[in-house]
Amino acid sequence: MRKNIFIILSLTFFILYSCKKETDTDLTGVPQLNTKTILTGYEIIWGMDFLPNGDLIFGEKRGKLYRKNNETITEITGFPEVLSSGQGGLLDIRVHPDYSLNGWIYACYAASNPAGGGQLKLIRFNITNDQVQNTENIFTTNGSNKWYGHYGSRIVFDMAKYLYLSIGEGGVGSYGGPNTNNTNAQDPASSWGKIHRLRDDGSIPEDNPVIPGNSGPASIYTYGHRNPQGLTMHPETGEIWETEHGPRGGDEVNIIVKGSNYGWPTYSIGVNYDGTTISSGHSAIGIEAPIYTWTPSIATCGIAFITHNKFKSWKGNLLVSGLVSQKLLRCVVNGDKIVEKDVLLSNSGRVRTVIQAPDGSIYVSIENPGRIIQILPE
Numbered sequence: 146m147r148k149n150i151f152i153i154l155s156l157t158f159f160i161l162y163s164c165k166k167e168t169d170t171d172l173t174g175v176p177q178l179n180t181k182t183i184l185t186g187y188e189i190i191w192g193m194d195f196l197p198n199g200d201l202i203f204g205e206k207r208g209k210l211y212r213k214n215n216e217t218i219t220e221i222t223g224f225p226e227v228l229s230s231g232q233g234g235l236l237d238i239r240v241h242p243d244y245s246l247n248g249w250i251y252a253c254y255a256a257s258n259p260a261g262g263g264q265l266k267l268i269r270f271n272i273t274n275d276q277v278q279n280t281e282n283i284f285t286t287n288g289s290n291k292w293y294g295h296y297g298s299r300i301v302f303d304m305a306k307y308l309y310l311s312i313g314e315g316g317v318g319s320y321g322g323p324n325t326n327n328t329n330a331q332d333p334a335s336s337w338g339k340i341h342r343l344r345d346d347g348s349i350p351e352d353n354p355v356i357p358g359n360s361g362p363a364s365i366y367t368y369g370h371r372n373p374q375g376l377t378m379h380p381e382t383g384e385i386w387e388t389e390h391g392p393r394g395g396d397e398v399n400i401i402v403k404g405s406n407y408g409w410p411t412y413s414i415g416v417n418y419d420g421t422t423i424s425s426g427h428s429a430i431g432i433e434a435p436i437y438t439w440t441p442s443i444a445t446c447g448i449a450f451i452t453h454n455k456f457k458s459w460k461g462n463l464l465v466s467g468l469v470s471q472k473l474l475r476c477v478v479n480g481d482k483i484v485e486k487d488v489l490l491s492n493s494g495r496v497r498t499v500i501q502a503p504d505g506s507i508y509v510s511i512e513n514p515g516r517i518i519q520i521l522p523e
Contacts, residue, residue, distance in 0.1 A: 314337050371391065
């Protein structure tokens with residue numbers, strides 16, 4: 146009898162603990178927040194970043210680029226033609242960590258493929274007299290995105306100033322499991338469904354991994370990704386953290402490990418949209434497992450670590466934006482685990498991108514209408 150009681154209590158604790166991980170809870174000692182609308186009335190604002198002088202560079206998915214200086218917003222002309230179809234368009238924007246020395250700004254965007262469908266391009270450029278100048282194309286995907294979906298895509302620099310670019314599996318569609326119609330993410334010859342590591346000029350570092358099936362280092366750093374739309378660097382460890390959309394369920398937070406396979410389309414905690422199973426198990430030998438998942442999906446998008454002292458005890462927390470959930474989450478990180486989370490924003494629209502400003506405040510882009518809000522502690 147005593148043994149049965151112990152088993153029941155143990156199971157009860159396990160169930161409560163498991164449920165806790167999937168619930169957005171209120172943490173004690175959370176400060177009141179002030180929000181301020183910085184700008185509004187735009188189309189989808191996908192990417193944004195700050196220049197050293199505090200100016201904000203941001204773009205609309207339709208291919209428009211802007212610079213905000215104090216209260217003045219100026220359109221930057223001369224950006225290359227963008228394919229704004231399906232999930233494609235002007236996507237992420239990143240300022241070079243040595244911008245004050247070289248003036249480089251990076252952007253990834255969907256462009257028309259001469260063979261049909263779409264492709265993803267990564268460029269760098271300078272801004273002179275409110276115009277894009279000295280444009281260099283430093284990476285272009287091979288193959289074609291026939292269904293104009295799952296481009297990814299995010300850009301981040303690590304501590305050594307290598308550039309990481311996340312790209313979705315593109316191709317002809319997205320269906321997981323043994324009957325998949327798209328093997329791009331596992332194909333070492335395809336640039337889709339990968340995270341790429343480059344020098345800032347687009348050249349390939351000699352210490353990049355050799356992916357199975359390749360004869361030498363390529364731009365591919367990790368593979369087996371479905372649609373990675375969040376990418377950031379851990380401020381202490383220098384690790385690259387990533388979020389990607391699962392199918393129906395199974396949105397992921399991953400730590401990017403050199404040369405690793407993240408499983409898609411063979412393994413996923415989620416199921417296909419028609420309800421069919423993708424994998425009988427959620428992990429396997431040779432597959433890098435996510436450190437956290439959401440089921441049902443929240444449609445994870447942009448992520449950022451809080452690195453400034455302005456939010457005090459929140460320093461080191463991870464911010465995760467959700468498109469379907471229309472939430473901005475604050476996740477408490479302990480080592481390689483997310484141990485608690487709460488909601489900072491909800492029901493305000495699809496939360497696309499989150500970054501921290503030089504003054505420590507949090508900037509968030511939200512859709513319908515496209516706008517950027519600023520979050521500050523009270």
